[in-house]
Amino acid sequence: MPEVSKFVSSRLGKTFKGLFGSSTGWITFIGLAILVFYVILAVFAPYLAPYDPVKRVGRSLQPPSPEHRFGTDNLGRDVLSRVIYGARIALVIAFLSVAIASAIGIPLGLISGYIGGIFDRTLTLVMDAMYAFPGLILAIAIAALLGPGIMNIAISIAVVYAPTYFRVIRNQVTSVKNELYVEAARAIGARRWEILLKYILPNVFPSVVVVLSMNLADAIMTEAGLSFLGLGIAPPTPDWGFDLSNGRRFILSRAWWALLYPGLAIITVVLGFSMFSEGLNEFLNPNVREKR
Amino acid sequence: MVLELKDVKIHYKTSKGMVKAVDGVSFDVDEKETIGLVGESGSGKSTLGYGIMKLLPRTAKVGGRILLDGENLADKNEKEMQRIRGAKIAMIFQDPMTSLNPVMKVRDHFVEMIKTHNPEMSEEDAQKLASKALEAVGIDPVRMNDYPFQFSGGMRQRVMIALGLVLNPKVVIADEPTTSLDVIVQAQILELLKSLKEKYNMSMILITHDLGVVAEMADKIAVMYAGHLVEFSESEKIYYEPKHPYTKALLESIPNTDINDLELKFIPGSPPDLVDPPKGCRFAPRCPVAKKICFEKEPPTVEVNGSKVKCWIYEGDNDGNG
Numbered sequence: 001m002p003e004v005s006k007f008v009s010s011r012l013g014k015t016f017k018g019l020f021g022s023s024t025g026w027i028t029f030i031g032l033a034i035l036v037f038y039v040i041l042a043v044f045a046p047y048l049a050p051y052d053p054v055k056r057v058g059r060s061l062q063p064p065s066p067e068h069r070f071g072t073d074n075l076g077r078d079v080l081s082r083v084i085y086g087a088r089i090a091l092v093i094a095f096l097s098v099a100i101a102s103a104i105g106i107p108l109g110l111i112s113g114y115i116g117g118i119f120d121r122t123l124t125l126v127m128d129a130m131y132a133f134p135g136l137i138l139a140i141a142i143a144a145l146l147g148p149g150i151m152n153i154a155i156s157i158a159v160v161y162a163p164t165y166f167r168v169i170r171n172q173v174t175s176v177k178n179e180l181y182v183e184a185a186r187a188i189g190a191r192r193w194e195i196l197l198k199y200i201l202p203n204v205f206p207s208v209v210v211v212l213s214m215n216l217a218d219a220i221m222t223e224a225g226l227s228f229l230g231l232g233i234a235p236p237t238p239d240w241g242f243d244l245s246n247g248r249r250f251i252l253s254r255a256w257w258a259l260l261y262p263g264l265a266i267i268t269v270v271l272g273f274s275m276f277s278e279g280l281n282e283f284l285n286p287n288v289r290e291k292r
Numbered sequence: 293m294v295l296e297l298k299d300v301k302i303h304y305k306t307s308k309g310m311v312k313a314v315d316g317v318s319f320d321v322d323e324k325e326t327i328g329l330v331g332e333s334g335s336g337k338s339t340l341g342y343g344i345m346k347l348l349p350r351t352a353k354v355g356g357r358i359l360l361d362g363e364n365l366a367d368k369n370e371k372e373m374q375r376i377r378g379a380k381i382a383m384i385f386q387d388p389m390t391s392l393n394p395v396m397k398v399r400d401h402f403v404e405m406i407k408t409h410n411p412e413m414s415e416e417d418a419q420k421l422a423s424k425a426l427e428a429v430g431i432d433p434v435r436m437n438d439y440p441f442q443f444s445g446g447m448r449q450r451v452m453i454a455l456g457l458v459l460n461p462k463v464v465i466a467d468e469p470t471t472s473l474d475v476i477v478q479a480q481i482l483e484l485l486k487s488l489k490e491k492y493n494m495s496m497i498l499i500t501h502d503l504g505v506v507a508e509m510a511d512k513i514a515v516m517y518a519g520h521l522v523e524f525s526e527s528e529k530i531y532y533e534p535k536h537p538y539t540k541a542l543l544e545s546i547p548n549t550d551i552n553d554l555e556l557k558f559i560p561g562s563p564p565d566l567v568d569p570p571k572g573c574r575f576a577p578r579c580p581v582a583k584k585i586c587f588e589k590e591p592p593t594v595e596v597n598g599s600k601v602k603c604w605i606y607e608g609d610n611d612g613n614g
Contacts, residue, residue: 183385186377187345187347187383188455191374
């Protein structure tokens, strides 16, 4: 059907035009570019890194030079290689923790919002109590309890963010479930789980996606914070947060490079996620989109 | 007789007490018959429509008997109702702009519905059925692949109607199907409903506050006031010889385009509080011809010249001149 495909492609073209026609379109694109850059770093780390990130490859605290572009740290390890490998830990933990958080928060929010009543009230209370804790403190407490390790860090971050998903989803569901099209779905004999999965979830999903991409940025920050405090990944593994706290000790020896580059990596990847989610928000929010 | 309502009561539990939104309504719907259900806002006409479908919130209790082909819907639980809704009794809603799922293509609305009731039917057969239904309401079946937002209000209402008819239900409940549409589209939709009703052999309950709409569509008219059915008769009789004082007042309050009659008539007062309704006739406080007994005892439903009227003024004389 050539006519249909032409129609689809022209619509796609319009979408892109709309995306780049506005300033947020560019912001989204830059954010996406940063993210793609870091994903490539993480995936191809063994090919991109000039040295083994956990081995002594030069003298301690050497400033940037042609052999070590980002210098070396106090144990003589190549900072560039550590920053490249660090992307792996950062992204894995970010995605893992957001996946766990949404796996807890989304179904609970859906059911709680849809069923309502005493179940909803109890769950909301529990989630609000969790939400009332300062995020990092709660993560520290859980991380201290579970001990170091990728999975444990991801779980402790996930516990902090699950209430956010729960609240966003639950509140959206309570308003969407009163929409006429949900009523109409009941009027055609749709079952409850069908209404929940086919009529309510797709309509609350855009806001989840935005929270998701924002949480990815937060998760990286929290992970860096935990590692900075020594509660993160076990030492020789390259990790931006740990390198940051390690480098801080030698700032007085004027070894700025051991601190600057992991810090820059954290800042840019978080910025990338935020910019991307900003654009995504505009793109997925029908109210904003229709005004274009 | 397709649908039989017998002493239907719908009560809501609220913090102030029981709201008796529908209180003892009885009427029959014959095959291929259109019943216009009229009344002002808050009279319980929509509640009755939703109550027949059992689409009310959990705080509502449906009493009495709602017999659809002999099956009492009032006793059915949610699971049993799911099989009946859409297949035997369908509903068309007031606002077509919001009654379709914005993230689902029109085709998927049909496939969902058909497969819910006929799980063994193939996707292709379901689509064929959908094409037929869309053609019947005057929409090119190619547009099945579009999303609801790509349709205008009138088109969406056509889609909703097609969706209601696709499984050939016995009864369609249309809750103010044209209220949110402009006059030209209104006329088209009403004409469409009329012709489809003939074609598909359906009965229809048309809920509206627009007496012009029912005049055009309905075979019989049921007038509701404050949860009571105050008058039930054939359309002509309602228009040319209204029996109940409320019906008379309602007909007088229709605005017209006559330049010599610029005064807007209305019924003084407002409908009673349904938590604690008046002891006698619910219309008595606003009624121009209320007698002493009207405030004391609920009027019986009497038959006057073929009309059923719930009023005291016909007690003792049956000539219908009250």
